[in-house]
Amino acid sequence: MDEQITSTRKIIAFEKGERIEKEDVIVTEFPLTIVLNGHEFATMVCTPTYLNEMVIGFLASEGVIRFYDRDITSITIDENKGFAYVETSSQITPSISNQTKRFIGSCCGKSRQSFYFQNDVKTAKTSMSKQTITYQQCIQLMKELQSSSRTFQATGGVHNAAICTPDTIIQARTDIGRHNALDKLYGHCLKHRINVQDKILVFSGRISSEILLKAAKIGVGILLSKSAPTELALQAAEELNITTVGFIRGDRLNVYTHPDRIIL
Structure with missing residues (x-):
């Protein structure tokens, strides 16, 4: 297992009822600060893998960019210092009207809510997907996702996400x-121009x-999860x-929601 992702601790x-001394595998937390066109934009707490992709996905989901090759001129990741330096073709300067620097924790609470609902109208897409999937394929994809993550099996401390065909x-x-996993x-x-509609x-x-x-x-029409949804999420999914x-x-x-895409 990659030492960058996990560490061991006694x-x-x-x-x-018995007291046992042993070693446990612990997942790594890593702070990465995005510097956008010379200005600090956000600090993300993440797992230190695929940082380049995460920065691209995050900026796209925030509406800062739309296309990788057209809107980004350079990305430099300095893992030793924990910085991602991004230059865009249009000289976007992050807004500092609310705060000078935004911090995005890895937790599931309100730490990211300042980002959401500001740019969602222009970045969230109504799905036109005609893709269908069988009940059995849903079950199999979830089993494959969970069994393929060695980090999850070793630590139980990460989220997994995958883009799939049926x-x-x-x-x-x-x-x-x-959010980082999805970004x-x-x-x-x-980055690889993958058509996600299907x-x-x-x-x-x-x-x-x-x-x-x-x-x-992201642009998908089907979202599968092993966990529960919230009512607000389902309202958005309907729309x-x-x-x-x-x-x-x-x-x-x-x-x-929209059960016509799930078939027997």
Whole structure:
């Protein structure tokens, strides 16, 4: 396993009433500050893999860029100092009307809400996807996602996300932050010009309204999760024509919105 992603720590465990000294595998947290056209824009707490893709996906989801090759002239990642330097073709200067620097934690609470709903109108897409998937394929994709993540199996401390066809995973990404994992996928698709309209997004975490909007920004029409959705997320999914499937566990699942894309 990549030492950059995990570390080991001696711990005390109690199992069946017995005290045991052993080593545990711990996932790594890494702060990365994005410097956009010479101005500090955001600091993200993430898993230090695929940082280039994560920065691209994050800037696209925030409406800063639309295309990788057209809008970004350079990206330089300094992992030693924890900085990502981005230059864009149009000299965008981050707004400092609210605060001089935005911090994005890896937690699932309100740490990212200052970003959402500001640019969603112009960046969230109503899905035109005609793609369908069978109930059995939903089950299989979720099993494949979870079994393929060695970091999750070793630590239990990361989220997994993958862009897929109905039959297989095309690309998967892992991160301590739910949004980061999706940004890495988004960045990968933009960088490699992958058409996502006919693809499926498979995700390990809860479907919140923010996650649903992120899926809409990526451009998929089907979102699969092993966890629960929120009511606000489902309202957005109805409006954006996105099929949401949750609680994919074992051989069962729940279809919440636009069920016509899920077939037997």
